Amino acid sequence: MSWPTIPPAPDTPPCGPPVPVDGGWVVTRHADVVAVLTDPRYVVPAPGGPPGTLTWLRGTVSRFSAPDRHPGRRALGVAALRDLDPDELCDAATRLSMQTLDRLATAGRVEVMGALARRVPLEVLAARLGLADPAAAVPAVTAVAAAYHPGADPAAVAHADRAVAALLAMSPPAPAEAAANRIGLLVQAADATAGLIGAAVRHGLAAPAALGTADLLAEVLRLDPPVRATRRVATGATRLAGREIGPDATLLLRFDAANRDPAVHPDPDGFHPAGPDRAGHAAGEAGHPALAGPSVRALTFGAGPRGCPGERHALALAAGVVEVLRARCRPAATPVRYAPHPTLRVPTSIEVMFR
Numbered sequence: 001m002s003w004p005t006i007p008p009a010p011d012t013p014p015c016g017p018p019v020p021v022d023g024g025w026v027v028t029r030h031a032d033v034v035a036v037l038t039d040p041r042y043v044v045p046a047p048g049g050p051p052g053t054l055t056w057l058r059g060t061v062s063r064f065s066a067p068d069r070h071p072g073r074r075a076l077g078v079a080a081l082r083d084l085d086p087d088e089l090c091d092a093a094t095r096l097s098m099q100t101l102d103r104l105a106t107a108g109r110v111e112v113m114g115a116l117a118r119r120v121p122l123e124v125l126a127a128r129l130g131l132a133d134p135a136a137a138v139p140a141v142t143a144v145a146a147a148y149h150p151g152a153d154p155a156a157v158a159h160a161d162r163a164v165a166a167l168l169a170m171s172p173p174a175p176a177e178a179a180a181n182r183i184g185l186l187v188q189a190a191d192a193t194a195g196l197i198g199a200a201v202r203h204g205l206a207a208p209a210a211l212g213t214a215d216l217l218a219e220v221l222r223l224d225p226p227v228r229a230t231r232r233v234a235t236g237a238t239r240l241a242g243r244e245i246g247p248d249a250t251l252l253l254r255f256d257a258a259n260r261d262p263a264v265h266p267d268p269d270g271f272h273p274a275g276p277d278r279a280g281h282a283a284g285e286a287g288h289p290a291l292a293g294p295s296v297r298a299l300t301f302g303a304g305p306r307g308c309p310g311e312r313h314a315l316a317l318a319a320g321v322v323e324v325l326r327a328r329c330r331p332a333a334t335p336v337r338y339a340p341h342p343t344l345r346v347p348t349s350i351e352v353m354f355r
C-alpha cells in the first residue's frame with residue numbers, strides 16, 4: 001500500500017535549538033514548543049488596534065486574554081462546546097456536503113474551498129450554537145477571521161467591525177462575555193478547519209480507500225498543518241534550551257517544524273497512518289509494531305492551558321466534509337495556491353472533478 005508523502009511546506013524552518021530572529025526567537029523543536037506553551041511565564045501577546053467592535057471582540061475572547069482573565073473566559077467557550085456532540089456535527093457536515101455536491105453535480109467540477117471547506121463547518125457550528133441565520137453567519141465569521149490577528153489592513157478591520165455587529169444581532173441573548181466567546185468559537189474554527197479540509201483534499205483525495213479519513217486528517221495535521229505557528233511573549237528573563245530569553249521577547253512557536261522533529265517522529269516526513277503521531281492513539285494499538293514508540297501528538301492543536309478546546313469538533317466537521325469528497329470526487333490537475341499569511345496555511349482554491 002502506498003501512502004501519500006508530504007514534504008515540508010515552503011519556508012518551514014529546520015528543527016533545532018531556538019534561533020534569534022528580528023529581536024525575538026523562533027522555536028522549532030517539539031520539546032521546546034511544549035515547554036513554552038506550558039510555562040505561565042510566557043503569555044499571549046495582548047491585542048492592540050484602534051477602538052471599535054472588532055477590538056471589543058478581541059479584548060473579550062479567551063484567545064487573547066491575559067492569564068488572570070483567561071480561565072473564566074475559556075470556560076464559557078468550553079461550556080458552549082460541551083453541548084455539541086461531535087458525531088452529530090460530523091453527520092450534519094456530511095449531509096450539507098452531499099446536498100451541496102448534488103446541486104453542483106451538473107458542472108462536473110467543484111471548487112472545494114468556497115463551496116464546502118469555508119462554508120459547511122461554520123454553517124453547521126453556527127446552527128448548533130444557536131445563531132438565528134447560520135448561512136448569513138458564514139460570511140460574517142469569515143470577515144472577522146480575516147482581521148482577527150494583528151496586522152490586518154484598515155479596510156478589513158472596518159468590514160470585521162460590521163460583521164461582529166451582525167453576528168451579535170443573530171446570537172442568542174447572553175451576557176457580553178458569553179456572547180463574545182460564542183462568536184470566538186466560530187472565528188477560531190473558520191480558517192483552521194477550512195485549511196485542514198483543503199490539506200486533506202490536496203494530499204488525500206487520491207489516497208487508497210483503505211486509508212481511513214481519521215488517519216488521513218491526523219497525518220495531514222502533522223505534515224501540512226493549517227495553523228503553522230503561534231506566538232508568546234516572555235514576561236521576564238527566562239532560559240529556554242540553554243538560551244537566555246530577555247523580558248518582553250517574542251517567541252514564534254513553529255508547529256510545522258516541531259511536527260517533524262526527529263526526536264519524537266523517527267521518520268519525520270513519512271506519512272504514518274495510525275502511527276505514534278496520531279492524536280490520542282496509543283503506540284502499537286493498531287498493529288503497527290514497526291511504529292511502536294512514545295505516543296506523540298502533532299502540535300497543531302497547541303498544548304497546555306490554552307490548547308484548542310475544539311479539537312474533536314474540528315476533526316468531526318472536517319471528517320464529514322472529506323468523507324463525502326473522497327466518495328464522490330477525484331483530483332483535478334489545477335495547481336493549489338495559498339493565501340499569504342504569517343501563521344496560517346489555507347488554500348485559496350482547490351478544484352476537484354466528480355467521478
Ligand code: HEM
Pocket residue numbers: 061062063064074077081125184185186188189192193196226227230231299300301302303305306307308309310311313314
Ligand atoms: C483544524 C482545526 C483547528 C486547529 C488546527 C486549531 C488550532 C488551535 C490552536 C493551535 C490553538 C491555540 C493557540 C495558542 O495557544 O496560541 C487554538 C485555540 C482555540 N481554538 Fe482551535 N483549532 C481548530 C479548530 C477549532 C474549532 C472547530 C473550534 C471551535 C469549535 C476552535 C476553538 C478554539 C478556541 C476557542 C481557542 C482558544 C482557546 C483558549 O483561549 O484557551 N478551534 N486552536
